[in-house]
Amino acid sequence: KQEVTQIPAALSVPEGENLVLNCSFTDSAIYNLQWFRQDPGKGLTSLLLIQSSQREQTSGRLNASLDKSSGRSTLYIAASQPGDSATYLCAVTDQTGANNLFFGTGTRLTVIP
Amino acid sequence: NAGVTQTPKFRVLKTGQSMTLLCAQDMNHEYMYWYRQDPGMGLRLIHYSVGEGTTAKGEVPDGYNVSRLKKQNFLLGLESAAPSQTSVYFCASSYSMTPGANVLTFGAGSRLTVL
Numbered sequence: 491k492q493e494v495t496q497i498p499a500a501l502s503v504p505e506g507e508n509l510v511l512n513c514s515f516t517d518s519a520i521y522n523l524q525w526f527r528q529d530p531g532k533g534l535t536s537l538l539l540i541q542s543s544q545r546e547q548t549s550g551r552l553n554a555s556l557d558k559s560s561g562r563s564t565l566y567i568a569a570s571q572p573g574d575s576a577t578y579l580c581a582v583t584d585q586t587g588a589n590n591l592f593f594g595t596g597t598r599l600t601v602i603p
Numbered sequence: 604n605a606g607v608t609q610t611p612k613f614r615v616l617k618t619g620q621s622m623t624l625l626c627a628q629d630m631n632h633e634y635m636y637w638y639r640q641d642p643g644m645g646l647r648l649i650h651y652s653v654g655e656g657t658t659a660k661g662e663v664p665d666g667y668n669v670s671r672l673k674k675q676n677f678l679l680g681l682e683s684a685a686p687s688q689t690s691v692y693f694c695a696s697s698y699s700m701t702p703g704a705n706v707l708t709f710g711a712g713s714r715l716t717v718l
Contacts, residue, residue, distance in 0.1 A: 494645060524706075533607070533693060533709030534646075579645070583705060590661065591707070593645030 492517045492584050496594035503570055504602050511565040511597045513580035518558050521583040525554050525565050528577045528596065537578075538565070570601045605629050609694050609710035616684045616717045624679040624713050626694030634697045635677040636661075636707065637669065639690040646693065652677055684717045691715075 493516045503509050513523070522541050526534040538547045538554040540563070546555040553566040567574060577598045581591040607628045616622055626635065633654050638646040648661030652671040666688060668680045677696075681688060691714050695707040 522705075531711070533711045534695075534707075535709070536706050539706060581645075590648050591646070591705075593647075595643060595645050 492520075492582060492592040494580060494582060494592050494594035496578075496580060496597050498597060499595065500598040500600070502600040502602060505570060505572060507570050507601075508566070508568050509570055509599070511567070511578050511599070513563040513565070513594055515561045515563075515582050515592070517584065518561050519585045520558065521585060523554075523556055523563050523580060523582045524591070525552075525563075526579040526581065528579060530576075534579060567599075570599075572601045572603050575599055575601050607694055607696055607708050607710035609692075609713045611713060612711065613714050614716070616681075616715065618685060618717060620684050621680070621682050622684065622715075623681075624692055624694075624715075626677045626679070626696075626710060627675055628677075628694075628696040628708070629675065630696060630698070630708065631674070632696035632698050632708070633674070634699065634705075635671065636695045636697075637667075637677065637679045638693045638695065639663065640693060640712075641690050649679065649692075681715075684715075686717045689715060689717045 524539045525537045540547045540556040551568040556563045577596040579596045581593040610625045636651040637649040640646045650669040652658045655674040658669045670678045691712045694710040697707045
């Protein structure tokens with residue numbers, strides 16, 4: 491069964507700092523990997539989707555990379571802002587047939603003004 | 604454009620009571636999903652639907668039933684609530700389940716407490 495791990499569980503950084511969030515998964519037979527943002531009391535918002543054949547995706551200050559063979563992905567946030575404070579979740583779509591998303595437990599990011 | 608709307612947002616039940624969570628989407632999406640989110644665990648799929656009138660089991664279906672009588676609505680039912688079903692429930696929908704095109708739109712969540 492696919493397992494997705496995100497370390498650290500929580501991270502605090504001063505405003506303006508660049509940061510990296512990590513995601514690892516146990517089964518490399520995936521279709522894609524997605525990064526989501528979750529604000530307190532809110533649903534999830536999709537940030538980036540990387541296909542298994544891709545190495546990275548960029549959107550604004552966000553850059554996500556994927557190393558499928560090693561089972562790792564990183565989300566790089568440049569020039570962090572207080573508005574980036576949220577929980578960031580990664581999820582992989584497996585190839586078992588149901589196209590189910592397997593989620594990590596998330597990294598709670600706090601950007602200090 | 605409301606997206607995905609879940610009702611109710613909060614509910615407290617006693618053990619053994621029944622209830623239904625409603626999910627409605629206005630994006631004409633074929634696919635709809637119910638997840639639960641528990642502390643220290645990632646979101647887990649309960650049930651999903653690939654179209655009106657169809658449902659399928661996800662990773663943790665026991666104790667739940669679902670129905671998709673209309674394309675825009677996906678109902679999650681608890682027939683006899685148990686404390687282990689205390690959780691935050693999220694509904695999501697997508698245009699496609701095709702790998703690579705399965706970008707999900709999530710509702711804001713429904714927090715359920717079973718005493």
